[in-house]
Amino acid sequence: MELPEVEVMRRDLEKEVVGKRIKAVEVRPQRNAMRVIRRHARRKEFSDRLAGKKVTKVDRKGKYILMYLDDGDVLIVHFGMSGQLIRGQKRQSLPQHTHVVMEFQQGGDMRYVDPRTFGEMFVTAADELGKVRELDHIAIDPLEDTFTWQEFSYELGRRASKLKPLLMDQKFVSGLGNIYSDEVLFAAGLKHDRMSDSLSSQEVRRLYRAMRETLQDAVRFRGTTLDDEAYVDLFGKPGEFQSELKVYGRKGLPCRRCRTPIDSIKVAGRTSYFCPQCQS
DNA sequence: GTTTAACCCTGCACGC
């Protein structure tokens, strides 16, 4: 799950759970549930910190969701690659790999489901958020107004790194993963292995625009749901951006712009898709 | 400073 999917989830949560009070929290008995709340020593410690509290605000920092509670605590959720939050009803049976169930006083519940358990949930005091290293290191959000192309240009020039890993580096810009970094690079007409400090100012502008437009479009389409991936929104509905993808997962298929077959290569352990003709 | 690889985990596609 990357920026667009997390942002869609944030908006859903804002509508659906802000103002609701948590009645009870169950951390399921299987071992992987403890992996999900790995920063807490015991199930009870986690549940007790949430029970009885009201959700007042939902923020996003990179790929992290921050749910503020009315006593100054914050529930932080990171989805890893297979995590989901799903709205449910008490009577409904729990899907496989459900690790946490939060029941609301106003009725209904919310389940955290995560087969691969790369994701996690934890609670911390809002005034101690600065001590959470992963959050503290997260770079500027490319959809923020404060993200200007001048600053982006300066940061690109300051680094000497290949574009693809740099775009995925959350300490450089936040929110991009494997899918959207490929899509952004295609939209910008740049190859994954171009060095960040070799870009002309025109190329920097193209990359900046590509990043903003691609991510905005993906949010508008409510994220990407691939066949082999189970991303769905809070209400269980898949996204629609997968039909808009230009390169990701399209190896061997004709480029939508020039008909040249899309190629793929392993970069830093991740498969990278690109058009050999349109990107240079 | 940058890059690579390993690690965590499950489900699925693949070949034999």
Added chain:
DNA sequence: TGCGTGCAGGGTTAAA
């Protein structure tokens, strides 16, 4: 049919 293997992916960390 059934098994083993490899891959997918986010982020951290240690090593190169």
